[in-house]
Amino acid sequence: MPRPGRGRARHHTRQPSPQCKLEEMTDIRCSALLFDLDGVLIDSTPAVERVWRGWAVEHGFDPAKVVHMAHGRPSRITLGELLRGSDTDIENREVERREIEDLDGVVLLRGAGELLNSLPADRWTIATSCTRALAEVRLRAAGLPVPETMITSTDVKIGKPDPEPYLKAAAKLGFAASDCIVVEDAAAGVRAGKAAGAKVIAFLTTMIRRDLEEASADWIVRDCSDITASSDGAHGLRLTLAL
Secondary structure (H helix, E strand, O other), X not given: OXXXXXXXXXXXXXXXXXXXXXXXXXXXXXXXXXXXXXXOOEEOHHHHHHHXXXXXXXXXXXXXXXXXXXXXXXXXXHHHHHOOOOOOHHHHHHHHXXXXXXXXXXXXXXXXXXXXXXXXXXXXXXXXXXXXHHHHHHHHHHOOOOOOOOEOHHHOOOOOOOOHHHHHHHHHHOOOHHHEEEEEOOHHHHHHHHHOOOEEEEEOOOOOHHHHHHOOOOEEEOOHHHEEEEEOHHHOEEEEEEO
């Protein structure tokens, strides 16, 4: 059940100071942050592209199209669209095996460690399209903790852009999704957050601004380094965005 006494995520914009004329600073208050994993906290893009390009070539698909389809969605969804009418379980297990084994270039993204360290442990979690096994391997490779409340594709029936992952992630923390802020890098994830009733911060780490705007992201910043967080007592979190 959502925790009582929490208002919806809210924000106000203040004018930049003379020392930061090129930035607009926006303050937001919310109960918790719900992070995507790849492209938000860690960069696994080289590994993801190697695995999916290799799979696409082996199966006669356009590698660039397959890589684009795979970003931000469970592999079983991508495979289901590519292999219509076929049993995708074997292929899904093979893609997962390759991704678990290929950790070359999996690194922490700029500002991610500092942002997570500034957050109370019960005020953030992860909702990822990775399977649980893959998410845990990548988190450890990047030197990040594995949240007990993390939601993966293993934990949901329908993946992003369906709201189920973010609804479950918010519930794990004891909040309504509408009281939380989702942090995403992919259009499918932005749509999932919005469908769950949350406001969404989108990063320019994977997709171009236009794609994120078309998905209805509320704010667009470069990465975690553009977010400063502090505890707002019993009311939750106070975030400052450099837009």
